[in-house]
Amino acid sequence: MNKPVAGFSKLSKEEKINWIAKEYFSTPSQAIALLKNYWNSDEKIQKLHDEFIENTITNFYIPLGVAPNFLINGKYSTIPMAIEESSVVAAASKSAKFWSTRGGFKATVINTEKIGQVHFLYKGDVSKLELFFAQNKAKFFSDTESITKNMQKRGGGILDIVLQDKTNLLPNYYQLHATFETKDSMGANFINSCLEQFAKTLKEETQTYELFSQIEKDIAVIMSILSNYVPNCIVRAEVSCPVEELAEKHILNPQDFAERFVQAVQIAEVEPFRAVTHNKGIMNGVDAVVLATGNDFRAVEAGIHAYAAKSGQYSSLSHAKIENGVFTFWLEIPLALGTVGGLTTLHPLVKLSLEMLKNPSAKELMQFVAVAGLAQNFAALRSLTTTGIQDGHMKMHLNNILNQFEANDDERILIQKHFKAHAVSHSAVVDYIDNLRK
Numbered sequence: 001m002n003k004p005v006a007g008f009s010k011l012s013k014e015e016k017i018n019w020i021a022k023e024y025f026s027t028p029s030q031a032i033a034l035l036k037n038y039w040n041s042d043e044k045i046q047k048l049h050d051e052f053i054e055n056t057i058t059n060f061y062i063p064l065g066v067a068p069n070f071l072i073n074g075k076y077s078t079i080p081m082a083i084e085e086s087s088v089v090a091a092a093s094k095s096a097k098f099w100s101t102r103g104g105f106k107a108t109v110i111n112t113e114k115i116g117q118v119h120f121l122y123k124g125d126v127s128k129l130e131l132f133f134a135q136n137k138a139k140f141f142s143d144t145e146s147i148t149k150n151m152q153k154r155g156g157g158i159l160d161i162v163l164q165d166k167t168n169l170l171p172n173y174y175q176l177h178a179t180f181e182t183k184d185s186m187g188a189n190f191i192n193s194c195l196e197q198f199a200k201t202l203k204e205e206t207q208t209y210e211l212f213s214q215i216e217k218d219i220a221v222i223m224s225i226l227s228n229y230v231p232n233c234i235v236r237a238e239v240s241c242p243v244e245e246l247a248e249k250h251i252l253n254p255q256d257f258a259e260r261f262v263q264a265v266q267i268a269e270v271e272p273f274r275a276v277t278h279n280k281g282i283m284n285g286v287d288a289v290v291l292a293t294g295n296d297f298r299a300v301e302a303g304i305h306a307y308a309a310k311s312g313q314y315s316s317l318s319h320a321k322i323e324n325g326v327f328t329f330w331l332e333i334p335l336a337l338g339t340v341g342g343l344t345t346l347h348p349l350v351k352l353s354l355e356m357l358k359n360p361s362a363k364e365l366m367q368f369v370a371v372a373g374l375a376q377n378f379a380a381l382r383s384l385t386t387t388g389i390q391d392g393h394m395k396m397h398l399n400n401i402l403n404q405f406e407a408n409d410d411e412r413i414l415i416q417k418h419f420k421a422h423a424v425s426h427s428a429v430v431d432y433i434d435n436l437r438k
């Protein structure tokens with residue numbers, strides 16, 4: 001049985017590693033060596049990573065790849081992608097190349113509004129609360145002036161604050177629902193600081209409001225926090241071309257391909273089991289760029305999936321149509337991203353990724369991310385509706401197995417030749433390697 005540990009966070013990094021190695025590993029020296037093998041030889045870089053989180057013991061690598069040839073709104077870009085899944089970068093690159101000769105991607109930011117809420121309980125008369133809010137609304141703005149000053153200089157700030165009666169959902173439940181413009185920052189700190197000040201103002205002002213009796217003064221703020229659901233922070237990415245221009249190696253009959261493709265999207269629009277996997281393919285592209293550019297992929301994931309379920313049923317984020325002989329494929333997703341602040345100024349590889357994208361504004365980054373999602377979705381649906389997904393996947397899978405077994409160059413040539421003609425499965429490759437090595 002493992003023992004609990006007291007004061008772990010106070011131990012030095014070496015002491016933490018030693019404790020873990022002794023407590024959890026049969027050969028502690030091997031575990032220690034492995035963890036240290038992933039330390040960065042540049043002490044400054046290592047210290048930076050150590051300090052991102054608590055109890056850091058080593059670094060956990062994820063490859064950073066690039067997908068070139070993305071023609072977006074008439075300009076070429078190379079998109080950085082941090083992801084562990086094979087095929088994703090290859091698929092993005094293929095889509096980029098395919099669409100670069102068919103007009104490229106068009107991307108537009110539709111709006112950029114962020115949201116935050118103060119959740120509170122109030123047991124008094126609703127009309128008195130409404131009057132209190134109307135009379136004190138300006139105070140919520142003036143009390144946050146020191147927080148909003150810099151953001152206002154950059155053209156952002158608090159857009160509006162509204163009182164919302166949520167007592168139909170929970171007894172006595174109300175909100176201050178605030179909307180924000182945070183320009184090039186994701187804005188989490190800014191929004192949360194404003195909200196905590198709203199909560200303070202709410203508590204203070206209710207105490208001295210002469211129309212309130214004690215029960216009304218006993219307002220209870222439960223929490224103040226931004227929402228990661230941003231349905232008014234939307235970006236659209238689109239590709240389109242005449243159906244006959246879709247023709248290429250795997251698309252011999254473009255009309256048939258376009259129809260099957262549209263059908264595949266319609267299935268994801270109406271069928272949640274398929275919609276989840278369909279959207280997962282979109283997130284392969286979205287998350288990889290979000291991660292490479294130092295943004296919060298958990299926030300993005302949560303917000304996008306909530307948006308996919310906004311009608312009450314989980315559905316496809318992308319849509320497709322054929323109209324007057326033109327094939328159009330597009331998606332709209334909510335994205336709260338930043339290109340200043342947070343990891344964007346701290347992580348050297350994030351800085352490099354952003355520089356590769358020519359130091360985009362948050363709006364431009366929204367466009368890159370949405371395009372990567374659409375490209376990924378196009379690649380997946382093109383495979384699924386033509387050759388099937390396993391063809392390409394298994395080629396990459398074979399490569400991973402060869403790496404796992406540390407196959408040498410001669411073995412690789414023989415194995416790859418064999419599996420051109422035979423189906424790839426983990427066991428078939430392992431058996432073949434075993435036989436070769438006998």
Ligand code: MEV
Nearest residue numbers: 277278280281380381389
């Ligand atoms: C695999 O990571 C993603 C796909 O399953 C997406 C899809 O099915 O559309 C290929």
